[in-house]
Amino acid sequence: MSVLMACLASLTAIALFSQSPAFADIEQGAAIFKTNCASCHAGGRNLVKAEKNLKLASLEKYGMNSVEAIIAQVTNGKNAMPAFRGRLKPAQIESVAEYVLAQAQKDWKK
Numbered sequence: 001m002s003v004l005m006a007c008l009a010s011l012t013a014i015a016l017f018s019q020s021p022a023f024a025d026i027e028q029g030a031a032i033f034k035t036n037c038a039s040c041h042a043g044g045r046n047l048v049k050a051e052k053n054l055k056l057a058s059l060e061k062y063g064m065n066s067v068e069a070i071i072a073q074v075t076n077g078k079n080a081m082p083a084f085r086g087r088l089k090p091a092q093i094e095s096v097a098e099y100v101l102a103q104a105q106k107d108w109k110k
């Protein structure tokens, strides 16, 4: 019986642990956004090209409402937006893309 309990306890621990990377991603993404994106996109706006902001309606309108699309644009850049390939690691780009989408889904309200 106690072996079973121990098994259950470790399974629970594994389940809890395996959830933490997702949280870490978003938090890491927030930090990356602050340093690399906020100069042009503070609060989800676009200070260079106002209509291409990071609000959900705009992301949807321009087909940018997926982690994949945001990863592609951040990696390669577009027009006045610089490419981050070489400046950020792929994992960091993924984190910041997840952060942007998560923020857009709650309308950039904390």
Ligand code: HEC
Pocket (backbone or CB within 6 Å): 033, 036, 037, 038, 039, 040, 041, 046, 048, 049, 051, 052, 053, 054, 055, 058, 059, 062, 064, 070, 073, 074, 078, 079, 080, 081, 082, 084, 096, 097, 100
């Ligand atoms: C120098 C200013 C600048 C910086 C820094 C910058 N962007 Fe942009 N961003 C732009 C501009 C300009 C556009 C519009 C590009 C276009 O389509 O012409 C844009 C567009 C976008 C879009 C698409 C928005 C839409 O509604 O279609 C996303 C998503 C985005 N940026 C994310 C990011 C992320 C994430 C970072 C940081 C890693 C970042 N940007 C850094 C200027 C910037």
